[in-house]
Amino acid sequence: MVRDFQQIEWNDEVDQDCRALVRLAIQEDVQGQQDWTTVALVPADRQGAADVVAREAGVVAGIRAIETLVEEMGVDIVVTPAVADGDPAKAGTRLATLSGNVRNLLTCERPLLNLLARLMGIATMARRYVDGVEGTGARVYDTRKTTPGWRRLEKYAVRCGGATNHRTGLFDAILIKDNHLAQWENSPNDVDKAVRQARDFLKEYDGNEKIDGLLVEVEVDTLDQLKDVLQASPDIVLLDNMSPATLREAVKLRDSLAPSVELEASGGVRLETLREIACSGVERISVGALTHSARSLDIGLDWENVS
Numbered sequence: 001m002v003r004d005f006q007q008i009e010w011n012d013e014v015d016q017d018c019r020a021l022v023r024l025a026i027q028e029d030v031q032g033q034q035d036w037t038t039v040a041l042v043p044a045d046r047q048g049a050a051d052v053v054a055r056e057a058g059v060v061a062g063i064r065a066i067e068t069l070v071e072e073m074g075v076d077i078v079v080t081p082a083v084a085d086g087d088p089a090k091a092g093t094r095l096a097t098l099s100g101n102v103r104n105l106l107t108c109e110r111p112l113l114n115l116l117a118r119l120m121g122i123a124t125m126a127r128r129y130v131d132g133v134e135g136t137g138a139r140v141y142d143t144r145k146t147t148p149g150w151r152r153l154e155k156y157a158v159r160c161g162g163a164t165n166h167r168t169g170l171f172d173a174i175l176i177k178d179n180h181l182a183q184w185e186n187s188p189n190d191v192d193k194a195v196r197q198a199r200d201f202l203k204e205y206d207g208n209e210k211i212d213g214l215l216v217e218v219e220v221d222t223l224d225q226l227k228d229v230l231q232a233s234p235d236i237v238l239l240d241n242m243s244p245a246t247l248r249e250a251v252k253l254r255d256s257l258a259p260s261v262e263l264e265a266s267g268g269v270r271l272e273t274l275r276e277i278a279c280s281g282v283e284r285i286s287v288g289a290l291t292h293s294a295r296s297l298d299i300g301l302d303w304e305n306v307s
Helices: 012-030 036-041 063-073 102-132 151-160 178-182 191-204 223-230 244-257 271-278
Strands: 047-054 077-081 094-101 139-141 174-176 216-220 236-240 262-266 284-286 299-306
Touching: 012 063, 012 102, 012 151, 036 102, 047 102, 063 077, 063 094, 063 102, 077 102, 094 102, 094 299, 102 139, 102 151, 102 271, 102 299, 174 191, 178 191, 191 216, 191 223, 216 223, 223 236, 223 244, 236 244, 244 262, 244 271, 271 284
Parallel strands: 139 284, 174 216, 216 236, 236 262, 262 284
Antiparallel strands: 047 094, 047 299, 077 094
C-alpha cells in the first residue's frame, strides 16, 4: 500500500490554531471591553451550570477545543465532557457541561457554540461521504479548500468523521497540477518528465528532513496523459473531472502498467455521484465539499441550576 499524507490528530499545532481563533473571537465579541448586557443584568457572583447540547443528529468534533477556549478566555469554568470526538450524537445529546460564574458562561457562549457547530458540521458531512463508499475499498479525502486560519481544525474534524486527510499545505507533498505545467519550461503534455524532474529534485535534497519522503502526485485529465505518466511511477495520479466510465478505463490501464500507483478521483464529487465513482476501482476520492460546503450543526446551551 502506498504511503499516505500526514493525518491530523489533536496536537500542539491544532491547539495553537484553536487558541488563535479564540483570541480573534474574543476581540470580535468584546473589543477589549465587556459583555455589557450580562454586566447590566447578571449579578457578579452568580454561579450556575449549563449543558452544551446537539439540537440535531451529527458526529461529535471539537470537545477537545472547549477546554482550550475556556483557558484562552481566562475564565474560571469547569468543563465536564459527556462524549468524545468521533462519537455519533442524536438530537438532544448532551455534549458537555460547563459550570462556574454565570457572567463568564454567557460571555463564552457564542464563541463556543460557533466553534463546535462548525467542526461538528464538517465531521457530520465527512461521515456521510465515508458511509457512501462503504464496502468499495475507496477512501474519502479532504482538500485544501478550507476556511483561512481554520485548516488544521477543519481537517481534524474531517478525521473525526472518519475520512482521510489529503496534504495539509504546499509544504508537505509534491502535487503537480495543470497550472504548474503551464509555467514549466517543457511542454505541458510531458507529465512523465515533470514527475521525473520532481523525483530528481528530491534526490538532490536527500537527507533534508523538511522534504524527506514527500509523496509525489500528479494531475492528469486524459487517459493518454495517464498512460504516459504511469511510466514515471508517481506515488499517486489525480484523475481530474473524469466520468465513472473513464475512471474504470483508467483503473484498467493502471492495473496493466503500474499496479503500485494509487488513483485519486477528483472534481465535482457529490453524494449523488460518490458511489459510482467509488465502484470504478479508484483508491482515493478527494472531496472539497467536506470543508467548503459543510453546514454548521445546530448546537445550543441549556441552563441547569442557577444559584
